[in-house]
Amino acid sequence: MRGTRLTETSDATRAEAAYLPTGAAEGEARPVLVWDLPVRVFHWLTAVLIPAAYVTWRLNWMNWHALVGDALFALVLFRMLWGFFGSDTARFSGFLASPRSAAMHLTHVFRREPDLQAGHNPAGGWMVMLLLALLLGQVLTGIFVDNEVANQGPLSEQTPARIANLMTALHDRLLWHALLAAAALHVLAILVYGVAKRHNLLLPMVTGRKLLPYDVPAPHLAPARRALVLLACAAAAAAALANYL
Numbered sequence: 001m002r003g004t005r006l007t008e009t010s011d012a013t014r015a016e017a018a019y020l021p022t023g024a025a026e027g028e029a030r031p032v033l034v035w036d037l038p039v040r041v042f043h044w045l046t047a048v049l050i051p052a053a054y055v056t057w058r059l060n061w062m063n064w065h066a067l068v069g070d071a072l073f074a075l076v077l078f079r080m081l082w083g084f085f086g087s088d089t090a091r092f093s094g095f096l097a098s099p100r101s102a103a104m105h106l107t108h109v110f111r112r113e114p115d116l117q118a119g120h121n122p123a124g125g126w127m128v129m130l131l132l133a134l135l136l137g138q139v140l141t142g143i144f145v146d147n148e149v150a151n152q153g154p155l156s157e158q159t160p161a162r163i164a165n166l167m168t169a170l171h172d173r174l175l176w177h178a179l180l181a182a183a184a185l186h187v188l189a190i191l192v193y194g195v196a197k198r199h200n201l202l203l204p205m206v207t208g209r210k211l212l213p214y215d216v217p218a219p220h221l222a223p224a225r226r227a228l229v230l231l232a233c234a235a236a237a238a239a240a241l242a243n244y245l
Contacts, residue, residue: 029211032218034118035204036087038227042079043205046072046135050183070242073139076132078227078234085230088219089119096129097122109192115199118212118219127186134179141171143242 049072056065083092097105102122109123120128144159144167159167193199204210212218 029213031209032118032212032216033208033221034089034210034212034219035208036090036221036227037208037224038078038082038086038231039090040205040208042075042082046075049075050179069139069142070238072135073143073242074231074235074238076135076139077237078231079132080136081230081234082222082227085222085226087221090222092129094219095120095125097125099126102126110196112197114213115197115210116213116216118210118216124189127182127189130182131179131186134175134182138171138175138179141167141175144168145171 049068053065053068053072056062056068082090085091088094102125105122144164190201193201200210
């Protein structure tokens, strides 16, 4: 039987999408690399750094808390860049569906059906956007919060007291609680899909691969060197903004 070796190169991806291996029945599943390494690293680092931010805050380890915030800032900026220049399944244009499509998808969330989605489903795409927006707001407001350890930037003295107080309230309470609620909803959705639909959404985010029918084309994956360049740009931008604000 002819086979197709899955790699993270665009040539292999296009070759696999171009033909079915001899003897493969329509609908027969094969492992497909759907999540690239940058997406998976971002996902799991964020999952570790958010609890780390909470623990360092509770223990009053503000130097470590600031470092965790800077790391999250760089990661969020990178993910936003990767959403425009990354792999097919990472691009916003590839998974951001209309609100109507997301609502229609949720109407049959408890229906048992095969998983034919290479990337995020319509509802999951909007969850990604919500989490990114809350993370970005959390780290940006954190820059304004006076924790008596960070160097003040050029805008510190120009910020009115009411704005600074608003930033503190957003960072310490409103955005933080909204982020925790969104993260809990994200975990709950993974459990619901696993139990009700028998869709394992967790394992593909570890291995990068999921079983898809041959008639579902494999996504194009961006090269790793592009991710490294964008990560360097994101880290530089995060450092510059943190010092300026």
